[in-house]
Amino acid sequence: SQTIHQWPATLVQPVGSPLSLECTVEGTSNPNLYWYRQAAGRGLQLLFYSVGIGQISSEVPQNLSASRPQDRQFILSSKKLLLSDSGFYLCAWTPRGRDEKLFFGSGTQLSVL
Amino acid sequence: GENVEQHPSTLSVQEGDSAVIKCTYSDSASNYFPWYKQELGKRPQLIIDIRSNVGEKKDQRIAVTLNKTAKHFSLHITETQPEDSAVYFCAAMHSSASKIIFGSGTRLSIRP
Numbered sequence: 001s002q003t004i005h006q007w008p009a010t011l012v013q014p015v016g017s018p019l020s021l022e023c024t025v026e027g028t029s030n031p032n033l034y035w036y037r038q039a040a041g042r043g044l045q046l047l048f049y050s051v052g053i054g055q056i057s058s059e060v061p062q063n064l065s066a067s068r069p070q071d072r073q074f075i076l077s078s079k080k081l082l083l084s085d086s087g088f089y090l091c092a093w094t095p096r097g098r099d100e101k102l103f104f105g106s107g108t109q110l111s112v113l
Numbered sequence: 114g115e116n117v118e119q120h121p122s123t124l125s126v127q128e129g130d131s132a133v134i135k136c137t138y139s140d141s142a143s144n145y146f147p148w149y150k151q152e153l154g155k156r157p158q159l160i161i162d163i164r165s166n167v168g169e170k171k172d173q174r175i176a177v178t179l180n181k182t183a184k185h186f187s188l189h190i191t192e193t194q195p196e197d198s199a200v201y202f203c204a205a206m207h208s209s210a211s212k213i214i215f216g217s218g219t220r221l222s223i224r225p
Contacts, residue, residue: 032211044157044202044215051211059212090156094213100145100206102213104156 002027006091006105013112019064019078021108023091026072031093033074034102035066038088050074086112115140117205119216127224132193134219136203137185143205146179146186147213151200160201161188190221198223 006023013019025031035047046059048066056066063082067075074091091105116139126132138146144165149157163170163177163186170177174193179186190197203216 034213036215043217046212046214049212057212094211100147100208100213101159101162102147102204102206103159107156109154 002093002095002103004091004093004103004105006108008108009106010109011111013081013110015083015112016080019076019081019085019110021076021089021091021110023074023076023105024072025093028072028093028095030071030096032096033068034092034094035074035076036090036092036104038090040087044090048076081112083112086110115143115205115207115210115212115214117203117214117216119203119219121219122217123220123222125222125224126193128193128195130193132188132190132197132221134188134201134203134221135185136187136205136216137183138205138214139184140205140207141181141184142207142210144208145206146177147204147206148175148177148188149202149204149215151202151218153199157202193223195223195225197221 003026032051034049036044050056050068064078089108092102094100094102119136147162150160151157161172161175161177163179174191176189201219204213206213
């Protein structure tokens, strides 16, 4: 069966520090991969999505970037965090093909202080 | 691009009553509409979905209706129970676009 792993679960970082969040999917190949951010008490904002290795689409211009170095690995990065980067970051995936069901990872609660 | 609007933002109903959450979408090419339930501090979980070739789908106490002409879809929860309290998100997706856009969420509270 397919599973998605996301880590770390919580992270506290100072302003100006770098960020790297990692997500991997198991039990499937060639998935679509997504990064969403959820501010406290708010909705799900799509940040990046990828339909293949090295293919990244950015939805919101900001100081974050994403990379997909392997088929089932999706990484969210920042060179210098801002206070406004705080939030709940969720990785997600859908299988390739007609079944578009989106499954979320367990999320990373990021606090930038 | 796609834009999804969701109403109401908060909803309080008496236990046993029904709850209805409504969403509208902007891209007429969208063809897949899932609903997610998110409990505090947890990941959103898919509870029901509907494709554009279907007008209604039901799963026990949960049902979703879709009006393609008006570009709106709704979630109906009947006989609400305390465990239904959560934040609910609607979403819309166009298969060829590969991205899923979410509504702003509805915080549902069930009063005992």
